Amino acid sequence: MKKINLKITFILLITAFAVIFGCIKKDKDITPNIPYVNFESNKSIKSLIDGYVSGVDTIKEDWIIKGIVTANDESGNFYKTLYIQDDSAAINIQIDRTNMYNAFKVGQLVYIKLQGLCIGSYGGMVQIGFPYTDAGSPTCGRIPDIFVDDHLFRDDMPGNPPAPKLITNFNELSDSLKGKLVKLTGVVFETPCEPYSLDYSATSNKIIDKQGNVIELRTSNYANFRGKGLPIDTGSIVGIYSIYGTTKQFAIRDLNDVIFDSLCPSSFVNMVNESFASGTLGVFKQFSVLGTDTWKYGEHSGKYYAQVTGYDSGTANEDWLISPSFNMDAYYDESLIFETATKYDNPSGTLKLFYSNDYIGTGSPVAANWTEITPINLSTGNFAWVSSGNINFSTISGNKVYFALTYTCTSTNIPTWEVTNIRLRGKKN
């Protein structure tokens, strides 16, 4: 009996000990708090901008401005930039952070302690940043992540952003509106159904007001709506007005800013959209009718393309860049668009566009019947990229249509051609 008691006591003691130490606590919840600011602003954005002269202006005074966030990086259209606006003016802040929209939502009131920051100018737009002294000459660059919370302070939860200024004539867009939220009404797009931006570079699309004035809509190739098509009819568009040098520019936050009746029908599709970014000729094939040189893939400064030149062999060449086949009868309102660049010798007439209904799909194109499409808008030299514009393909029918770009050169006239962003678009039947 004694033995058992001893045992039991031991067991109980140790178990109790174990239980006491063993209770691992569940994580207690965190109560989020609403941010608040206990100081006041002492300067207006307008007086800050007016006080800026040139270069990099580091702020030594204890100035505090405040404004409401009008644009952030949520859609990807604005990169490492916040726009704020108060009653007097608007300004943007360059910040080295991504996904800032999580904390700085449109409509969020922000106070900025400017001491230690700088003001600079980019293309005529004044911006707030952080002074760097790269290799001697100072720049006003993005505020480093580590310092952001020392300067930017949110007050309260996000509310309503300021009402955008209504604009019906682009001539009303004055310097006092730079960086502000405006709403352009009664406008059309010059190239409806074009994508907001190509995948590989930021894109400008022209907006035209009732008076015929033009402004550029600038969209980043990182915007998550970039693939959508520009609307067809007349409508309104909200966004941030800015300038770049002498060019007036406009940028939207997301597609909610685009208020039109007829958006581009989703049935408008790219039958082919070849940017040659895969490092090959993609869906295109090449065939050399004459000479040893061929179309091949090339890349320069991040732009990919198909290129051809007779320079390597120095002899006459005829090389075809042939598309895959398309069922043109399944679509209507088709158009082809591509970009070209050229240099050396006399390029005129050395690049041509053809289409065929009876090419067999492989091997030499010579046996088939090809019809030339002319005139086409091509680059004239110096490797300057030129868009062909919309080439009308709506009259071409057939269920197995191929198109091709042909390059011909002689042994004495050897230009180089580069082609990319070849898109054949149409609306599905």
Next chain:
Amino acid sequence: MRKFLLIVIMLFTTGFLNAQVSKVTGTVLDSETGKPVTMVVVSIGELKTTTDEKGNFELLNIPIGNSIIYFTNEDYEVFTSPVIIAEGENKIGSVNLKTKSTTNTEGGGLSEVNLSTLDFDDDNKGQNVSGLLHSSNDVFTSTASYTFSAAYFKVRGYDGENSLTYMNNILVNDAENGRTSWSDWGGLNEVTRNKESINGLSASDFSFGGIGGVTNIDTRASHYRKQNKLSYAFTNKAYTHRVMYTISTGLMKNNWAFTVSGSKRFASEGYVQGTFYDAYAFFGAAEKKINENHSIAFTFYGAPTKKGMQAASTKEVYELADNNYYNANWGYQNGQKRNARIKTTNEPTFILNHYWKIDEKTKLTTSLGYSFAKNGYTAINWYNAADPRPDYYRYLPSGQIYISLPNPPDPIVMSAITEAWENDVNIRQINWDRLYQTNFNANNAGKQAVYIVENRHNDQNQISFNTFLNKEMNEHLHITGGFELRKFTSENYKTIEDLLGGQYWVDIDQYSQRDYASDTNGTSIMQNDLNNPNRVVKEGDIFGYNYNINLNTGLLWGQAEFTYNKVDFFFAANLSGTQFWREGKMKNGVNPDNSYGNSEKKTFVNYAIKGGVTYKITGHHYLVGNLAYINKPPLANDAFISSRVKNTFISGLTSETDISGDISYILKTPFINTRITIFQTMFKDQLDVVHYYSDDYKTYINCSMTGVNKTHQGFELGSEIKATKTISLIAVGAWGNYRYTSRPTATISWENGLKPDKTETIYTKYFYVPGPQIAGSFGIKYAHPKFWWVNVNINYFDKMYLAFSPVRRTTETVTQSVFTESEVKQITDQEKLKGGYTIDASISKNIRLKNNININLNLSVNNILDNQNLITGGYEQTRESYARGGSASLGLFPPKYFYGYGRSYFLSVAFRI
């Protein structure tokens, strides 16, 4: 405790006649309890007897003169002693045998001490222990499995899949990755101590085995000594407290035997900061001896464990934190440390055995096992937000160098970041508060949670069957044969563990959403589950990926062992069939045609043969040689390009072929026990898959390699010398040369499908297999007759190379910029880690109280000199920025390391009745 018995007993009997023979008598006792031990086989030469219930024995007709007397019993260490036999009765007196368990009490036993050093971030690491719990007779293997495990030494450099582990004849190696998870019975040291272990290629009588050997843990209730034991331990390793209780009845008069054991191990913070430990273990075994020929045994056990894990970090981070045990996985939440990466494991297992002694020379052992596992591993996930990990490269001073390329970084910014890292714990660790605040903002905008904690599950279900027959054909030939079957399924999916105050999460792939934004099919490509697009999920819901791996395997094997006076030899062969396939439960948007439903079913038929010879030069000197040719199926884990999202197998999926041989010289005298071995193993056609996220291309990239060949060659030396009757010296050394011997072919596949798959050659010929290839230990063991023991050893580890990223050794990578030859060398060379030494010591004491209570006290201290600079693991980062930064970017993403524990201790007290 080995006493050096020098017996000179002259007992004069009557009879000056030709009394050429005489007898030897004595009593065998347990060195700890002093109780007599029965069933001990006592032998001199060919003559054998066994001790009775009182531990007494009597050997008759022993030749006069010098002999060696052997005492053997499964539960105890073999004891030998030279004797000089005189005429008449030679009374040896009492012989104290040491239980096998006693050696293992130092440091608390092998199971969990090994585990405590393995609580690391890498899934594989946690199971990669060389848990070679071999018979402590072989001083090399017992040192390698305990002392060397602190540096992650692997015997012969073999991966865990080469050593098989059985639990009462049920194979417990993981069906997907081939390794043994010792944590599945962590905390059950007492009841997993009885084992039969075969080293390397030698023959076992229960399995064909593997190149690294095979172990069977014996959990038959009747084999546990009758005991009632309670122990408490206090330590500063992975856990702080351990309570263990075991009660065994042993085989009772009614022919039943029961054993129950349970334990709890816990720590609110282990050795590494921010790591907690919360583990239970339970075990039950019952056996009924139906009659002399039949016994039925049943075992069940499980070890539910939950622990916070450590992340590997770069040297820069360890220096900023001024601590080699910095852990990026935790942060303060309401003043408590919260770890983002919590690993939970539990694999309850049920085993039924039938032991049938068909006749004196034949026995049939049949086993049926069922186990199910619930494993999970949490991590933070985020949607279009700043990386929450404090050591994300952009938050470090070195990140500024990268960001500013090609210009130098701004010194003001650099010093501000460095100061913040050193002084602000919310920058140095996870800022949970900010994560909750961000979700709160999102809630107000009606948007989904930005930050969540998800739990990645691997739940398993397995039925196994094993039967084998042992038959002694005649005195020279012993044959064994049997077959094993296994049916396995794993369910792999992730769930939302904690919304961190958010309202919901939308199940899409944010990377595809971004990449295919301009694609007309973008909204379907970004779906994780096309059958449930844009599904709103909350805590507990499955999302992201969901697939099963099914695997069936059968193995038939046979073995013949021949025993002769001078030589023993054996042959064994096996034939196996394995089939596995993936069953997708979600139709993935990037792979809509080959993600949902069953993949192709791959079948492999494999075979293996091995053989060995033991030449007994004399009773003391042996020469052993073994050779094996093994053809094995690929592991399911290596067979798929990206099992999370598609059914596609890697190209070139094939079985591997291994050839291995070893030669050993063994010397066994009462003074010296030594083994010297030389070995070589060639692995051919192994596979490997590496998954990583590429910052430059912003997608997950899978690199699957075929044609991986390795050669492991080396020496092993293990020696135990009895210097005096109380002091033993041990010397153990391993020298290895483990190298990759081929240039594997890799298929590099972008998970977002934006680029076609590419084939590359990986230039890693003659690279070193990671892990210490040189290890040595010198130790002194002192055993005092009054039941206390002291042990000191000094250990050295060297020739350690870091695990490398295969993608760095491709032409594509080194041609991303123009590099000089020495720069290319810097990119592609394999890093050698610095070796080091440690000193361990332990002291134990046994106290026997009057009412038969036995108290064992043990204190062991590891790494007394607190060497905190021994790198025990790590990996190269796959991220690089050569395209953008050229030469200036060399060394920008350095490797991440784990350091071995500094000085640690283990204090335990055990009561046994």
